[in-house]
Amino acid sequence: MExxxxxxxxxxxxxxxIYPPNVNALLNVNFDxxxxxxxxxxxxxxxxxxxLIKLLICEERPTRGHIYVAGRDITTLRxxxxxxxxxxxxxxxxxxxxxxxxxxxxxxxxxxxxxxATPAEIKKRVPFILELVGLKDRMKHFPNTLSGGExxxxxxxxxxxxxxxxxxxxxxxxxxxxxxxxEIIKLLLEINQRGTMILLATHAKEIVDKLNRRVIxxxxxxxxxxxxxxxxx
Numbered sequence: 001m002e003x004x005x006x007x008x009x010x011x012x013x014x015x016x017x018i019y020p021p022n023v024n025a026l027l028n029v030n031f032d033x034x035x036x037x038x039x040x041x042x043x044x045x046x047x048x049x050x051x052l053i054k055l056l057i058c059e060e061r062p063t064r065g066h067i068y069v070a071g072r073d074i075t076t077l078r079x080x081x082x083x084x085x086x087x088x089x090x091x092x093x094x095x096x097x098x099x100x101x102x103x104x105x106x107x108x109x110x111x112x113x114x115x116x117a118t119p120a121e122i123k124k125r126v127p128f129i130l131e132l133v134g135l136k137d138r139m140k141h142f143p144n145t146l147s148g149g150e151x152x153x154x155x156x157x158x159x160x161x162x163x164x165x166x167x168x169x170x171x172x173x174x175x176x177x178x179x180x181x182x183e184i185i186k187l188l189l190e191i192n193q194r195g196t197m198i199l200l201a202t203h204a205k206e207i208v209d210k211l212n213r214r215v216i217x218x219x220x221x222x223x224x225x226x227x228x229x230x231x232x233x
Contacts, residue, residue, distance in 0.1 A: 008032035008068075009166055009197050010056070015065035017051050017221075025051040026221045029065070033199060035165070038192045040208050041201040043218035049201050052218070053170050056199075057091055058082045070165065087115045090159030090167040090196070094174035096151045098143040104130065104154050105139035111158045125161060133157045133187060149180035153187065160191060167191065169200045173207065181207065 010033035017026040026048045033039055043049050054060040055067060058074055067074050069089065077085055098107050105126055112122045130136045133153040143151055152172055159167055169188060173181035185200075185207055192198045202208060208215060217225040 011068040013066045016063045018063045024221050038198045038213045040215045047218040048221040090164040092155050092159050092169045092172045094171040096155045108157045111161050129157045129161045166197050
């Protein structure tokens with residue numbers, strides 16, 4: 001039987017970000033992320049994790065180098081193309097970034113509306129996703145009535161409702177207690193098992209050790225290591 005050759009969903013080549021006057025936030029960063037992987041991104045404060053994520057979601061542009069996502073070099077995207085790209089890549093942040101005047105249902109539906117989904121698609125898709133993340137009975141609630149874990153579940157639902165192949169989770173447990181944090185990680189694992197590639201940026205050593213998945217270590221803006229094992233953070 002012929003061995004299947006995996007193709008990377010994300011390919012980062014010779015990536016650098018230099019801030020004036022001469023601060024090397026990232027320097028010659030190279031790595032690939034493959035379909036179906038769950039990868040942890042770690043490193044001390046100032047290692048370049050936040051900068052890398054900003055480049056992956058086109059919040060900033062690199063000084064040099066390339067980032068290919070599904071074969072497309074996103075460093076060459078025109079400004080008007082960036083919103084469309086972001087609809088295809090799910091992102092979850094530490095501070096949730098929910099719309100406070102919208103209910104749980106409306107927050108998730110909004111992600112479909114901006115992607116030009118039909119009302120019928122929204123009506124079908126949103127309840128399904130909310131059930132997946134365990135919030136079907138909270139869909140009429142507003143963010144300020146939710147616990148931290150429920151807000152993060154809402155943010156995750158919004159991030160995956162368009163069916164992205166890549167989900168970037170930037171410190172998604174940073175504001176949560178240990179029990180709730182692991183519940184969120186288990187949800188991310190379930191999403192990963194359904195076919196979404198996960199890139200998890202975290203400082204939580206206990207989570208990284210327990211997951212025992214591939215770890216990309218950034219140090220001083222460079223990839224110090226990228227292999228499947230646990231690390232001291």
